[in-house]
Structure formats: structure tokens, C-alpha cells
Amino acid sequence: MRKKLIARTAKLLSESKRGRRHQGIAVAYEHIPNDLDERNHGSIYAVINVNAPAASAEEVTELIVDAFHGEYYQDLGKDPLASFEAALARVNEELAEITHQGNIHWLNNLNAVLAVLTDTTLHVTQTGKAEAFLYRNSRSSQITTDLAGDNVNPLRTFINIATGELLEGDKVAMATPGVFFHVSKDELQKYVEEFQPKVAISHLADLVESNTGEVQPNSILIIEAITPEAASEETLTDINDEVWITEQAKPMQTAIEASAPFAQKALYYIKKYWEATIAFVTLTALPKVGEAFTGAKDFAGTLIDKEKAPKPVKKDKVIEETSESIISEGGKEDLEDITVNEKSNELIDEPISDSGNVIRIKETSNKPKWLKLEKINLSLGGKFKEDVQKITGGLFKKKRTVLIVAVIAVILLSLGIFGIWKTRETAETNKLAEASYTEAQSKLDIGKTQLASGDNAAAAQTLNSALVITTNLEKNPTYKDKATTLASSVQTTLDTAEGIVRVSPVQLADTASITGKNILGPYKIGTSLYAISKDNGSIAAVDTKSGESSNVLDKPSIDGKFVAATTVPTRSVLVLFTDKGSVYEFDTKDVQLNKQSTSGDVETPSAIASFSTNIYSVDKENGKIYKRLKTTGGYGARSEYIVDGSNVKGAIGIAIDSSIFALKPNGEVDKYISGKKQSYSLTNMPFAINSANSIFTNEDTKGLYITEGAANRIIRIDNQGKFINQYVSDGYKNMATVNVDDVAKIIYSAAEGKVAKINE
Numbered sequence: 001m002r003k004k005l006i007a008r009t010a011k012l013l014s015e016s017k018r019g020r021r022h023q024g025i026a027v028a029y030e031h032i033p034n035d036l037d038e039r040n041h042g043s044i045y046a047v048i049n050v051n052a053p054a055a056s057a058e059e060v061t062e063l064i065v066d067a068f069h070g071e072y073y074q075d076l077g078k079d080p081l082a083s084f085e086a087a088l089a090r091v092n093e094e095l096a097e098i099t100h101q102g103n104i105h106w107l108n109n110l111n112a113v114l115a116v117l118t119d120t121t122l123h124v125t126q127t128g129k130a131e132a133f134l135y136r137n138s139r140s141s142q143i144t145t146d147l148a149g150d151n152v153n154p155l156r157t158f159i160n161i162a163t164g165e166l167l168e169g170d171k172v173a174m175a176t177p178g179v180f181f182h183v184s185k186d187e188l189q190k191y192v193e194e195f196q197p198k199v200a201i202s203h204l205a206d207l208v209e210s211n212t213g214e215v216q217p218n219s220i221l222i223i224e225a226i227t228p229e230a231a232s233e234e235t236l237t238d239i240n241d242e243v244w245i246t247e248q249a250k251p252m253q254t255a256i257e258a259s260a261p262f263a264q265k266a267l268y269y270i271k272k273y274w275e276a277t278i279a280f281v282t283l284t285a286l287p288k289v290g291e292a293f294t295g296a297k298d299f300a301g302t303l304i305d306k307e308k309a310p311k312p313v314k315k316d317k318v319i320e321e322t323s324e325s326i327i328s329e330g331g332k333e334d335l336e337d338i339t340v341n342e343k344s345n346e347l348i349d350e351p352i353s354d355s356g357n358v359i360r361i362k363e364t365s366n367k368p369k370w371l372k373l374e375k376i377n378l379s380l381g382g383k384f385k386e387d388v389q390k391i392t393g394g395l396f397k398k399k400r401t402v403l404i405v406a407v408i409a410v411i412l413l414s415l416g417i418f419g420i421w422k423t424r425e426t427a428e429t430n431k432l433a434e435a436s437y438t439e440a441q442s443k444l445d446i447g448k449t450q451l452a453s454g455d456n457a458a459a460a461q462t463l464n465s466a467l468v469i470t471t472n473l474e475k476n477p478t479y480k481d482k483a484t485t486l487a488s489s490v491q492t493t494l495d496t497a498e499g500i501v502r503v504s505p506v507q508l509a510d511t512a513s514i515t516g517k518n519i520l521g522p523y524k525i526g527t528s529l530y531a532i533s534k535d536n537g538s539i540a541a542v543d544t545k546s547g548e549s550s551n552v553l554d555k556p557s558i559d560g561k562f563v564a565a566t567t568v569p570t571r572s573v574l575v576l577f578t579d580k581g582s583v584y585e586f587d588t589k590d591v592q593l594n595k596q597s598t599s600g601d602v603e604t605p606s607a608i609a610s611f612s613t614n615i616y617s618v619d620k621e622n623g624k625i626y627k628r629l630k631t632t633g634g635y636g637a638r639s640e641y642i643v644d645g646s647n648v649k650g651a652i653g654i655a656i657d658s659s660i661f662a663l664k665p666n667g668e669v670d671k672y673i674s675g676k677k678q679s680y681s682l683t684n685m686p687f688a689i690n691s692a693n694s695i696f697t698n699e700d701t702k703g704l705y706i707t708e709g710a711a712n713r714i715i716r717i718d719n720q721g722k723f724i725n726q727y728v729s730d731g732y733k734n735m736a737t738v739n740v741d742d743v744a745k746i747i748y749s750a751a752e753g754k755v756a757k758i759n760e
Helices: 036-041 053-074 078-102 177-182 183-194 197-211 229-230 251-306 382-397 399-452 456-475 480-497
Strands: 006-014 025-032 043-050 110-118 123-127 132-137 139-142 162-165 171-175 219-226 242-245 500-502 508-511 519-525 529-533 539-543 547-555 562-568 573-578 581-586 594-599 606-610 614-619 624-628 653-656 660-663 669-673 694-697 704-708 714-718 723-728 736-742 744-753 754-758
Touching: 006 197, 006 229, 025 053, 025 399, 036 744, 043 053, 043 171, 043 219, 053 078, 053 110, 078 110, 078 123, 110 132, 110 171, 123 132, 132 183, 132 251, 171 177, 171 183, 177 183, 197 219, 219 229, 229 744, 399 480, 456 480, 480 500, 500 594, 508 539, 508 573, 519 562, 519 573, 519 736, 519 744, 529 562, 529 573, 562 614, 573 606, 606 653, 614 653, 624 744, 694 736, 704 736
Parallel strands: 006 242, 500 723, 562 606, 653 694
Antiparallel strands: 006 219, 025 043, 043 110, 110 123, 123 162, 132 139, 132 171, 171 219, 508 754, 519 529, 529 539, 539 547, 562 573, 573 581, 581 594, 606 614, 614 624, 653 660, 660 669, 694 704, 704 714, 714 723, 736 744, 744 754
């Protein structure tokens, strides 16, 4: 007999601090239910590590735990493995949803192990690099090998499950990946095997704290399978089974951490602004300064040229030829450029100070006409000083130039900042788009799987969700082409799931010139179709073979307006009710309209139908169906058809094949036989009907045809109420009703005065 086992656990967690270099959080979670039914269903365990910004990491972690816990215990009648699979599917769906909403930082940064223990059966799944080990008889087995899900595709985050049986004394350790930066796998095995979970977790906490001064977010969960008797002998009651580790607080470090978020952001923007400024100076400012310097040089040259005009040479100042170094008579070495007047070929000298020091120079073979002397004494007065002031003053007094340069600098800097922001925003947008594209592709794969299993409704829901994603992605220039291609694949698969047959109706005739666009019909009698104007009562006949149309009744004088009509094929007549309580018959053979005598009150019906020669009408206001028998001169008094106390309030359509079917706008159909409501509903519907406007069947037609003009479709239902397919076309917009020739397999429709047909 197999022993009953229970789980004894302990957890290690690290305190997470926002603003650290290592962002993220880690949790170790367990739920051992108090409720007996839940306990029999199993206990759940998890270690989760998300290396992402704190807010994003917390949201993802809470979502996983809540979805896992909530879905697993949702249906206690399920097999535990089925509940585990359902819980993982729910977690994946929730992850896909928050990713679609913009939380993408967790992608490729999630490490987790989720497990369920029911009696002695353990089910485990994993994503990322978190690991789980089984220790039995001094042997270690990594039970999460090859279980990792897709860490980029949210809908496939947790997809693989390993299942096994625990024996007495078995121990399981689940750990996030950062643990192994501080603890080797051999050390983990040693402590877990040698000690009971509480003691082992305490030793591991000491080991992690002693190996590093900086604690990353990590967690460990230890499970030991023991008998209840062994558990009752527990003596270590003063040791906590949950250990938190954290770094020692340091004053300077605390201050740095407190300011870290602001400093990091400030440094980031300073760096970016500096890069933008350097680019501006290098590419724009320096060339402008160079141009300004060149302009100053040219201006100086112009001023000097003005001084080249011929001047008489003073006789008392003799110039002597010399090959020695040029110095002033006063011994000064700070000299001005000297030129030779080429026009007179005479030497010119000019005093450069008030001190009387004069430079005398004569052109020789060693001293060319144009001498540049590098040193300038700005302390000297005279005309040279005035010229320098004129140059510099003219340059720097141009405030407009300075202002323009400043404005350009600000504009360029702003453009640089905007470019940085735009690049970052584009990168984030594309990252989100990539996640959305992956999600849509995954939903397409899931939809195909659901379709293959026969669950068309679930497949349609999944594929419609994928279609919404791809439609939004088509707005992204980078993913537009890929999204369009994927959308085409999704739409094709969705058409299959929703049983869509896309058709192009062949137009037989346009009766709008006779009936206008607001019509009743078409109604088939023999080889003709009849369309009836709601506005003036005119009736058009259309030949089903040639498509030729004719006006068989032109604006008759009637009491009110026609609101409902049906055919009595055995008598070749159309029966018409008006909004004034009158009943008419149009004889298609005699082409005559005759008012019918009636007994009692006549309601304004939302729809009428015939069976044999009797007429049935539905009053949507009170939900009653009335029956009228044909008499010699008209129709007898109405009688209530429904006899079981039910009603069809809100019904807008009625059809009879021997049973009576009443249709409501939301697609709900009530079936009656002999006045009693039957158990009946539409099944296998892959979509919801929101605005049905007519229903058709008769003794010669198998199943029902429901029109939904607002959705441009005709829905086909079999005799048991099961969805078969739907015919979709833009030509069905604002469709009135349909008439079906089940023998010829032709569906006739009318929309806005145009009568058309399709072959099934």
C-alpha cells in the first residue's frame, strides 16, 4: 500500500531595491489550501524572477501568480493535470494581453518554474533559465530539462509539462538563475539533502550573503516529501521557514542609491546633449569661426592696402643696406609689417609709436618686398592700435550675427535632442510591434490548432483577436508589409473557422424605378420573383430566367402602407398586411389586388408566414403569434397559436416548415410545434449575430436561412439548428430578405431595389 505523503517546504527570498544596477524582483510562492476539496486538488508552487524595471516586473509577477492560482482552482472537478494546463493557458493569455498594452520589458527577461503537487504526483513547467532539481538517494536530476517555453512569444511562455511521482524522502529544489552566481549546484544539493528544508534554506542564505556584497533578486523554494507522522515530530519550531536576505546598509551607498534614479537620468541627458553640442561645434560652429577669421584677415589686408599710398621720404632718415637682423633703433623686436611701394620703387617707413622709435629697412635679396613679422606689441599706440580696434570692434559689434549664430545653435541642439528622443521612441515602438507581430503569429497557430480540433467558435475568437493586432500593425511603417501578409493568412483561416463563403451575387434586375429602395421581398411564385414597395404599394415582377422586370401593380389605392407580406404558393397569391389593420391579396395570375374581409382585430405584424392556406403573424410588442384560417371572402378571426404561456416578444421574423420558427435580432430562434415551445438553439456558431432582420424556410427547404443585412451575410442552419456556413458579399448590404429554391440550389435576395441570385 502506497504511503500518504505531505510536503514540507522552506523559501529563500532576496529583498529588492529600486534604483539598483540589477533591476527586477524575485518571489517564491506556495499555496497549500485549507479547504479540503482544494487540498485534494493539489498545492501550487512557483519561483519567479523578472529582470525588468520594478513596476513592469511587479505587474508581470503578480499577474502570473494571480492567473495561476485563480484558474487552477476554478473547476475542482477537473483532473489536476487538466487544471494545470488550463492555468498555464490563462497565464499565457494574460501575458499576451499586457504585452499588447505596452508592457514589453519582461520579454526575454522572465525566469520561472511553476509546479503542482497532488498527493504524490508532481507536475512542473518552466520558462527562461530558472531550474528545478529532484534529489533522491544522493542522486540529482534536473527535472526542468527541455521544458523551457518561448521567452519572446507571450502565448507560448509556458507550454511544456513534466510529470512524475515523488517517493518518501524525495526533495525538490527550485531556484532562479542568479542563485548559481553564489551557490554551486553541488553546494545546493549538499545542503538540501543533508538538512531539512528550514535548516537548508538558512545555510543557503548565509552562503549567498557571504559571497557577495550586492544581492540580486533571487529566490529558492525547497519541497520535501514526508509522511504526516514524520512531520508531526518536527522539533525545529523556532526556525522560520521563510528567510529574507538583504545587503547591509551603508551611509554613503544609501545616499547614492537615493539619488541614483535622478543622477542616472541627468547623466544620460547630459551625455546626449554634449554629443549634440560637439556635433554642432564640429560641423557648424568651427567652419563659421574659420570664415569669420578669414574675413577679419581680409579686412585687415584692406586697411593695410590703404596705407600703401606714396609718401615723401624724409631726407634726414637714411636707409642703409644691411644683411644683419632687423631691429629698431631702440632695440625693440616687436615690428610691424613693412612693404615697398612698387609704383615709385621707393622705400617707405612709418613711425609705429610716439616714442620716436623708427624702423628703417631696405629691400635686398634676403629681404623680399612682403615681410611678415610674427610678433605684435598691442601695447603700442598709434595708427596700428586704431586699425586693430577697428577690425575687432567691427567684428564683435555685429550683434545681429552673434544672435543668428546663437539661434542656429539652439535650433540645432533642439533638433539633436528631438532626434535622440524620436530614435528612442521608434525603437520602443518597433520592439512593441515585434512583440505584437509574434503574438499575432502565435494566435494564428493556436487558431489553426483549435480549428483542426473542431472548436470553430474558439478558433474564430482567437483569429479575430489576431486580425485586430495585424490591422493595428499595418499602421507601423516597419511592419506594414509583414503585417499585411500575416493579416491575409489570418483572414483566410478565419474564413474557414467562420464558415465564410465569399460570393458575388449575379444581379437579375433593378426594380428601384418601380418600387424604390425600401421594399419587401423577393417572394417567389412559379418562375417569377415579386418585390413590393413599402412606400407606395407598387409591385414589380422579375423573371427568374431572363431577369426581365415589369410593373404589375402601380401605386394602388390602399388603406395605409404595406408592412408585411408572404406567399401562398398553392393559390398563387401574395398576402399583404398594412399598418392600418387591413389585409390584401395580390393574385399573380389575374394581376389583381383585392382587399380581404377580416373578423375581429387586426394587429400590425412584424412578420407573417403561411402554411397550407392559413396565415400566421407575429406581434413583437406582446410576443404573441396569431393564426388565421382562410374563409370564402377573406380570413377569420385570429386565434393565439402559443398555448404553453411562453411568448416571442421582440421577434422580427417568422418562418414555417411545419414547425414555426420565430427570430429575434440577436439571432435567438424559438421553435414551436403545436403551439408549444421546443428545446432548440443555434449551435456551433463561430460568431455572434447582432442585427438579424429576416428568416426563411418552407415545406420544401431543408434548414433555415437567416439574413443579417448590416453584416452583409446570409447564414445557413441545418434542421437541428447547427451552423453550416455563411454567404458573405458587399451586395447584401441593407438586404431585405431572401427566398430559396432548394431544388435548384439558388438563393434569391433583394437589397435597395436590386434583385440578385447566387448558386449554393
